[in-house]
Amino acid sequence: AQSVTQPDIHITVSEGASLELRCNYSYGATPYLFWYVQSPGQGLQLLLKYFSGDTLVQGIKGFEAEFKRSQSSFNLRKPSVHWSDAAEYFCAVGAPGTASKLTFGTGTRLQVTL
Amino acid sequence: DTGVSQDPRHKITKRGQNVTFRCDPISEHNRLYWYRQTLGQGPEFLTYFQNEAQLEKSRLLSDRFSAERPKGSFSTLEIQRTEQGDSAMYLCASSSSQGPNTIYFGEGSWLTVV
Numbered sequence: 001a002q003s004v005t006q007p008d009i010h011i012t013v014s015e016g017a018s019l020e021l022r023c024n025y026s027y028g029a030t031p032y033l034f035w036y037v038q039s040p041g042q043g044l045q046l047l048l049k050y051f052s053g054d055t056l057v058q059g060i061k062g063f064e065a066e067f068k069r070s071q072s073s074f075n076l077r078k079p080s081v082h083w084s085d086a087a088e089y090f091c092a093v094g095a096p097g098t099a100s101k102l103t104f105g106t107g108t109r110l111q112v113t114l
Numbered sequence: 115d116t117g118v119s120q121d122p123r124h125k126i127t128k129r130g131q132n133v134t135f136r137c138d139p140i141s142e143h144n145r146l147y148w149y150r151q152t153l154g155q156g157p158e159f160l161t162y163f164q165n166e167a168q169l170e171k172s173r174l175l176s177d178r179f180s181a182e183r184p185k186g187s188f189s190t191l192e193i194q195r196t197e198q199g200d201s202a203m204y205l206c207a208s209s210s211s212q213g214p215n216t217i218y219f220g221e222g223s224w225l226t227v228v
Contacts, residue, residue, distance in 0.1 A: 004156075032214060043118075043205060043221040044157070051214040090156050094215060101147065101170065102217060104156030 002027045002093050006105035013081050014113050021076040021108050023091030032094040033074040034102065035065055039087045047089075050074065051096070061085070086112045116140075118220035120206050126226045127196055134192045135223045139208030146189050147217060148181055149205040150174065157205055157219075163189060164211060196227045 036044040048059025092102040149157035165186040183189040
């Protein structure tokens with residue numbers, strides 16, 4: 001069975017600082033990988049996705065993520081955080097070639113200080 | 115593209131009552147998913163449809179829950195005899211069956227059972 005671990009429950013960074021959110025997955029092959037962001041009381045917005053090919057993927061709002069097969073990781077990064085980035089971030093994994101129901105991690109809450 | 119829409123956004127109900135949520139997917143998407151999210155957790159898969167066929171149901175979907183998608187367009191999720199443990203956000207999502215699966219979520223429907 002597939003699973004996702006987001007080891008950091010809560011992260012605080014200063015505005016303008018760089019950000020890295022960790023995601024590790026468990027899956028027998030290379031899965032489809034996603035990062036979503038959720039503001040309080042809202043649904044999930046897709047930030048970026050990895051299906052195959054280039055292991056560094058670019059997303060919206062200046063985010064990027066790197067797939068590392070050897071580490072079973074898909075960490076999310078942003079070089080300079082803005083106060084509006086404060087939200088909950090979820091990593092998710094899906095099985096390729098199927099309807100790809102997603103399995104989510106428990107999320108990382110990002111707080112941005114001014 | 116109007117995105118995935120859900121109604122109602124918030125519902126407060128008394129224990130034992132029935133509730134129904136509606137989801138309208140992105141118009142060209144033939145797959146529709148329901149997820150449940152409780153506070154502090156990531157979304158958990160409940161069920162999904164391809165067109166009007168319900169192809170998979172999670173063990174989380176007890177017999178008090180029923181989902182339908184009668185014409186392959188909108189879907190409803192009904193919870194009968196609600197319990198306090200049903201309090202959660204119910205998220206609807208949709209995707210196309212063409213190519214790699216990117217799942218887009220709606221804003222969610224909050225259920226509070228008192």
